[in-house]
Each structure stands twice: as C-alpha cells, then as structure tokens.
Amino acid sequence: MCSSDLSTDAAHAFPAAWRPSVEAPWQRCGQGTAAVSCFSFYANKTITTGEGGMAVMDDPDLAARMKLMSLHGMSRDAWDRYSGEGSWDYRIVAPGYKYNMTDVAAALGIVQLARAEEMRRRRDEIAQRYLRGLAGVNAIELPPDPKDRLHSWHLFPVRLRLERLRIDRNAFVEEMRKEGIGFSVHWRPLHLHPYYTETFGWQPESCPIATALWQRLVSLPIFASQTDAEASRVIEVLTDLCRRNAV
Ligand SMILES: Cc1ncc(COP(=O)(O)O)c(C=O)c1O
Incomplete structure (x- = not known):
C-alpha cells in the first residue's frame, strides 16, 4: 500500500x-x-x-x-x-x-509489456558500455547510476563541460550528426519556449540555473535494438570530438 x-x-x-x-x-x-x-x-x-x-x-x-x-x-x-x-x-x-x-x-x-524487462536490460547494457567507455572523457559529465536504482534508460543524457571545449553544445551536436550519429537534445526549459517568453516576458536570465544546464545538455542514442558495435562507435566518435576540441 x-x-x-x-x-x-x-x-x-x-x-x-x-x-x-x-x-x-x-x-x-x-x-x-x-x-x-x-x-x-x-x-x-x-x-x-x-x-x-x-x-x-x-x-x-x-x-x-x-x-x-x-x-x-x-x-x-x-x-x-x-x-x-x-x-x-x-x-x-x-x-x-x-x-x-x-x-x-x-x-x-500487451506484447511490448511482455518484453519490457528484456528491452530494459538491453538499454542498461548499452548504458553500462557508455558509462565505462566515457569515464575518462573529462569534457563530459555522465548521468548517475546508483546501486539502489534500476534505470529505465529511456534517454542517456550527458552534460558537456563547456569550459573544457572550444565548441558550444549546438556545434557539438552538429559534429556528431555529421558522423552519422543521431545525437539529440531534450528538455528545453519552459521559459525558453516562445509562448512563455511572449506571454510572460520570461528571459534566459529569469531562470539562470535551468538556462545554464540546458546549454550543456545532449542525449546519446540509446535503444533496445542498438548493437554493441553501434554503441562503441558513439564512444569513439565522441571521445575523438572532445579530444580535437579540447581547450
Ligand atoms: C515528463 C513527461 N511527462 C509527460 C509526458 C507526456 O506523455 P504523453 O506523450 O504520453 O502524453 C512526457 C512526454 O515525453 C514527459 O516527458
């Protein structure tokens, strides 16, 4: 209860x-x-x-x-x-x-429900591969994975340490996309959507912490049918991109 x-x-x-x-x-x-x-x-x-x-x-x-x-x-x-x-x-x-x-x-x-745990395990394998493979890349901050939680890994968001990079988040995503890797960005904060800006006059500095965090966020590809080789390529390309653009 x-x-x-x-x-x-x-x-x-x-x-x-x-x-x-x-x-x-x-x-x-x-x-x-x-x-x-x-x-x-x-x-x-x-x-x-x-x-x-x-x-x-x-x-x-x-x-x-x-x-x-x-x-x-x-x-x-x-x-x-x-x-x-x-x-x-x-x-x-x-x-x-x-x-x-x-x-x-x-x-x-009904069919998806029966496969839910199997698909979660696969996403977890990909996430563990990312967590291990990217642990040494100091331009990114990895998501937490505490021992008392089983993550659904719907997304795998990382935070860029922009002070360690010569490019901003948008350029970072573009570079990954040029390599054929489907990086995305989630969670644009409400105050940065046109409706809220126009209706309430909210500006980026209205919520400075959310604004700063948003500028650092990117999501790596993660899905149940992803192969080990695909995940390894994401790690290689991302590591290389951070190395080439290190400050
Ligand atoms: C936190 C959160 N709540 C609610 C929703 C809405 O879910 P639905 O598209 O099923 O209405 C989403 C969609 O991604 C979400 O991210």
Whole structure:
C-alpha cells in the first residue's frame, strides 16, 4: 500500500525500479511509490502503444472510476456489451471523457509489456558500455547510476563541460550528426519556449540555473535494438570530438 496521496508523472520511468538498500528486494516504480503513477507509451518511450500510456494504483475504486471516466462515463464498454457474456444495455453514470486506449494500441502494448524487462536490460547494457567507455572523457559529465536504482534508460543524457571545449553544445551536436550519429537534445526549459517568453516576458536570465544546464545538455542514442558495435562507435566518435576540441 502507498501512504502518499500524490500522483506521479512517471512518463519516462517504465520499467524502472528501486530498493531502500542494496540488500532489499527491488520494487517497481509505481509499486507503492505514489497513489497514482502515470507512464507514457508514446512512440519514443521504453515501450510503446503508438500513443497512450498507463496509470497504475492499488486502489480498486479509483481504478474503476478512472476506467469509467475514460470512456464517456459509460457503465459498459464495447467488450462488456458485445462479447458472449455481455449485455447490450449501458448507462451513462458520470460526465466522462474520451481518452480510452484503443484495442489496437492495447494489442501492441500487451506484447511490448511482455518484453519490457528484456528491452530494459538491453538499454542498461548499452548504458553500462557508455558509462565505462566515457569515464575518462573529462569534457563530459555522465548521468548517475546508483546501486539502489534500476534505470529505465529511456534517454542517456550527458552534460558537456563547456569550459573544457572550444565548441558550444549546438556545434557539438552538429559534429556528431555529421558522423552519422543521431545525437539529440531534450528538455528545453519552459521559459525558453516562445509562448512563455511572449506571454510572460520570461528571459534566459529569469531562470539562470535551468538556462545554464540546458546549454550543456545532449542525449546519446540509446535503444533496445542498438548493437554493441553501434554503441562503441558513439564512444569513439565522441571521445575523438572532445579530444580535437579540447581547450
Ligand atoms: C515528463 C513527461 N511527462 C509527460 C509526458 C507526456 O506523455 P504523453 O506523450 O504520453 O502524453 C512526457 C512526454 O515525453 C514527459 O516527458
């Protein structure tokens, strides 16, 4: 049971796990970590249904309410009405929404769910290869990998130490792309998006720490079908780029 009444945005965290100490058994993210945990199954996530996601909780009444509200507040969904055991009759019992997962998406999701841990392990192997292979590159700061966490490795973000490089982050990403390596950048802070700048007058200096961090961030490619050779090439090209552009 979870004592918290908070809900968690765990969009990136499937199927991450944690344990209170290295001797304790693993607990999945969402298992007792919040009253409701929401995971995204959007196309670029660790498992996907194309669009959609999953909310987990251990309160059956809340689960029933979410199910009801996700499909028009209807007392019976199509399976309950048209399958052998079902009844044609249904009632609207609440002013619901229309954000149910489609059966076609769920069919994808069931297969992906069964492979989730296998795919997480593969991403972890790639991450461990990066952590070992890049440990000596002093122009980059690697993500933490504590022993009491199983990371989902949806992304592998690193922070550039710009004071040790002659090029900025954008040039760095361009150089990697020229080598055919799909580097990306995530998490542009809200205050640097045009809507917020125009609506609230926010400027880069409004949130100086987020601005500075953003200018250092890059994400290395990481995905379950990535080969060892592909990961090794990322390490080689990145190491070489840092060496050639060292201050
Ligand atoms: C932290 C976070 N929350 C929520 C979402 C939205 O997820 P979805 O695309 O499934 O609506 C994302 C998408 O990447 C995310 O990164």
